[in-house]
Amino acid sequence: MDTQALPKVLIIEDEESILNMYKFKLEKEWFEVFWAKNGEHIMDIVNESQPQIILIDIMMPVVNGFQALEIINTNISYPAKKIIFSNLSRPGDFEKAKLLWADDYYIKSNLMPKELVSKLKLLLSE
Amino acid sequence: MKHTKNTQNFLHQISFKILLLASFAILLWALSFFFVMIPKFEEWLMEKKREMLKEVVSIAYSEIESINKQYETGKISLKQAQDEAKYHINNLRYWPEKKDYFWINDITPKMIVHPYRPDLIGKDLSHFQDKKWKLLFVEFVTVAKKDGEWYVDYMWQWKDNPHHIVPKISFVKEFKPWWWIIGSGLYIDDVKKDIANTIKHIVIIISSVMTIVTLVSSYAIWISFKIEKNKNLAEQKLIEKEKQYKDFIEHSPIWIYRRGKHNEILLANPSFYKILSTYLWEEVNSLNFLKKIQSDDTIIQAILTSQDIANKELKWVRKDGSEIWLSLNVSVKINHKWEVEYFDGIIEDISDRKKVEEKLKELDDKKNEFIGIVSHELRTPLTSIKWYLDMILDGDYGEINQQMKETIDGVYHNSDRLINLVNDMLDITKLEAGKIEFVYEKFSLNQVINQVFETYKNIAKEKNIEFVLDLNNDVFLYTDKQKLSQIIINLISNACKFTLSGWKIILKTLIVDSHVKISVQDSGIWIAKSDYETVFSKFGQVSNLLSDKQKGTGLWLSIVKELLLQMWSEIHLVSKVWVWSTFSFSFPIYKE
Numbered sequence: 001m002d003t004q005a006l007p008k009v010l011i012i013e014d015e016e017s018i019l020n021m022y023k024f025k026l027e028k029e030w031f032e033v034f035w036a037k038n039g040e041h042i043m044d045i046v047n048e049s050q051p052q053i054i055l056i057d058i059m060m061p062v063v064n065g066f067q068a069l070e071i072i073n074t075n076i077s078y079p080a081k082k083i084i085f086s087n088l089s090r091p092g093d094f095e096k097a098k099l100l101w102a103d104d105y106y107i108k109s110n111l112m113p114k115e116l117v118s119k120l121k122l123l124l125s126e
Numbered sequence: 127m128k129h130t131k132n133t134q135n136f137l138h139q140i141s142f143k144i145l146l147l148a149s150f151a152i153l154l155w156a157l158s159f160f161f162v163m164i165p166k167f168e169e170w171l172m173e174k175k176r177e178m179l180k181e182v183v184s185i186a187y188s189e190i191e192s193i194n195k196q197y198e199t200g201k202i203s204l205k206q207a208q209d210e211a212k213y214h215i216n217n218l219r220y221w222p223e224k225k226d227y228f229w230i231n232d233i234t235p236k237m238i239v240h241p242y243r244p245d246l247i248g249k250d251l252s253h254f255q256d257k258k259w260k261l262l263f264v265e266f267v268t269v270a271k272k273d274g275e276w277y278v279d280y281m282w283q284w285k286d287n288p289h290h291i292v293p294k295i296s297f298v299k300e301f302k303p304w305w306w307i308i309g310s311g312l313y314i315d316d317v318k319k320d321i322a323n324t325i326k327h328i329v330i331i332i333s334s335v336m337t338i339v340t341l342v343s344s345y346a347i348w349i350s351f352k353i354e355k356n357k358n359l360a361e362q363k364l365i366e367k368e369k370q371y372k373d374f375i376e377h378s379p380i381w382i383y384r385r386g387k388h389n390e391i392l393l394a395n396p397s398f399y400k401i402l403s404t405y406l407w408e409e410v411n412s413l414n415f416l417k418k419i420q421s422d423d424t425i426i427q428a429i430l431t432s433q434d435i436a437n438k439e440l441k442w443v444r445k446d447g448s449e450i451w452l453s454l455n456v457s458v459k460i461n462h463k464w465e466v467e468y469f470d471g472i473i474e475d476i477s478d479r480k481k482v483e484e485k486l487k488e489l490d491d492k493k494n495e496f497i498g499i500v501s502h503e504l505r506t507p508l509t510s511i512k513w514y515l516d517m518i519l520d521g522d523y524g525e526i527n528q529q530m531k532e533t534i535d536g537v538y539h540n541s542d543r544l545i546n547l548v549n550d551m552l553d554i555t556k557l558e559a560g561k562i563e564f565v566y567e568k569f570s571l572n573q574v575i576n577q578v579f580e581t582y583k584n585i586a587k588e589k590n591i592e593f594v595l596d597l598n599n600d601v602f603l604y605t606d607k608q609k610l611s612q613i614i615i616n617l618i619s620n621a622c623k624f625t626l627s628g629w630k631i632i633l634k635t636l637i638v639d640s641h642v643k644i645s646v647q648d649s650g651i652w653i654a655k656s657d658y659e660t661v662f663s664k665f666g667q668v669s670n671l672l673s674d675k676q677k678g679t680g681l682w683l684s685i686v687k688e689l690l691l692q693m694w695s696e697i698h699l700v701s702k703v704w705v706w707s708t709f710s711f712s713f714p715i716y717k718e
Contacts, residue, residue: 015510025522087505108509113517114520
């Protein structure tokens with residue numbers, strides 16, 4: 001399969017082992033996966049990889065998920081789906097995500113790998 | 127006590143003085159009675175007797191005079207007249223005992239009539255002496271001749287007894303036509319006896335009267351002292367009580383006041399100095415403190431309508447600039463005209479309590495934050511474990527054999543339980559913090575119940591539990607659909623957990639008036655009434671042998687309870703020992 005035609009997903013996640021797991025599953029399901037360790041210099045990676053979907057963890061060092069989302073919102077030049085992807089669901093987190101134009105909020109522990117894949121595929125078909 | 131003693135001493139002194147004065151008065155009266163009044167009285171009585179003597183002699187005189195008139199008119203001769211007079215006077219007696227008599231002698235002096243000394247009749251008495259050698263008949267003649275009539279003292283025999291000589295007083299009067307001297311005398315002893323008798327009677331009467339008066343007045347004094355003493359004691363007690371109350375109010379750390387309807391302070395204890403950090407009463411007034419805190423219409427309305435105590439908590443900036451929290455309790459006194467008479471209030475500095483409350487709130491927030499973070503930290507590795515296991519089970523990493531599949535399946539379910547536990551903890555924390563958002567919408571109840579039923583009938587089947595659905599007609603509810611679904615799921619999960627293999631669970635709806643009652647009945651472990659509350663507390667499952675074997679988070683029911691409370695409903699539990707437990711709750715039916 002031509003790698004140019006694969007849907008691109010950018011995962012912003014500080015935990016490498018978790019990232020590797022997502023990467024493994026998504027690549028198996030024919031996604032091209034990019035990775036950023038946190039929100040720092042995020043626009044460089046976004047501009048370079050041009051992902052259709054950006055999965056953003058919240059709890060990250062240096063620049064956290066919400067800050068990263070804000071940076072992306074202000075600087076991105078094309079429509080991309082931005083999804084908060086975290087186990088954190090403190091009071092107010094959902095509201096904050098909504099205010100920052102996140103397209104969805106996934107709770108990691110509630111989603112099985114195959115469910116994530118089907119959700120992302122559905123999102124791409126919209 | 128000291129006051130009481132002083133009062134008693136004072137009373138003793140007073141009573142002693144009064145008694146002394148009374149005794150002195152009585153003594154003075156007695157002295158004057160015996161040494162002034164009685165001699166005066168005796169004198170008076172003696173005078174009376176003498177007058178009486180004079181009178182009786184005058185009567186005898188007039189008798190002779192009337193006989194003489196008969197002679198002068200020629201009715202009788204002189205001798206006849208004189209004989210009749212002699213006879214008449216000889217038999218004339220007076221006094222109750224009729225022992226007193228008259229005698230007659232002529233101016234010679236020669237005895238003419240004497241009832242008790244017939245031996246002297248006709249004899250010359252010019253040498254007759256009494257015991258004191260008084261020439262008494264000569265004296266009679268002298269006295270009578272001189273003044274016509276008068277008194278003479280002398281000694282004479284007692285009646286007809288010539289051996290018993292006693293003092294006597296006589297009154298003599300000359301009957302000139304015949305040169306006769308008529309006399310009669312009183313025995314002085316008789317008079318004295320008479321006087322003594324009269325005085326005795328008077329003394330007895332006066333003594334009795336005095337005794338009665340003394341007794342009555344003593345009793346009156348005693349009673350009045352007693353009353354006075356009791357009055358003093360009561361007054362003392364009243365003063366002491368008042369002092370106690372005053373001390374109690376004055377030293378109270380709470381500000382107690384009474385305010386008139388025009389905001390003037392009628393009564394107050396000094397605690398406001400401390401509370402308002404001020405030193406002058408004028409300052410308190412000028413702050414118009416009460417007006418500011420009581421002018422709130424709501425508080426006045428509250429007390430006026432409820433006729434009870436209204437409470438208000440408010441922040442106040444003190445004179446020194448520091449902020450304090452005050453608690454104000456006010457009651458109102460309404461008069462019979464239904465007008466406000468005054469307000470009674472207590473004001474307390476509750477700053478410390480407020481600080482603690484704020485601190486507690488802060489700690490609670492921190493706890494919630496902590497649990498949130500910890501849950502996240504736990505969920506992340508657990509999720510990745512579950513993901514890996516899921517991927518292995520899905521064959522993403524290649525084919526696995528049956529034994530490996532079963533083992534990994536076990537690990538998968540246990541990690542799932544751990545995640546659920548963490549999720550539940552997070553839920554209850556958020557619920558308690560009131561930070562769960564509710565999305566209200568209109569939906570079909572049976573649709574929600576059927577969805578839950580579809581999910582859980584297989585789980586029940588796996589445990590060999592019969593899951594029965596018993597639904598009334600479908601109704602619409604207007605509440606949070608997801609939360610309601612979670613409530614039912616939690617109750618079903620709980621029922622599944624405690625129902626033994628071969629028994630059944632009934633999920634039932636029942637329309638009662640404008641409400642629908644949703645209940646989940648299990649055939650599980652019985653719950654004693656005393657444990658009803660424990661069941662709904664965090665990790666508060668009923669502890670017994672059977673339930674200890676069960677696994678679960680113990681948070682399901684507390685989540686149900688909290689959710690229902692925030693959705694304006696309530697969980698009810700009824701349990702029949704060893705037979706069933708029913709959890710139920712109601713929601714109003716939505717009507718367009």
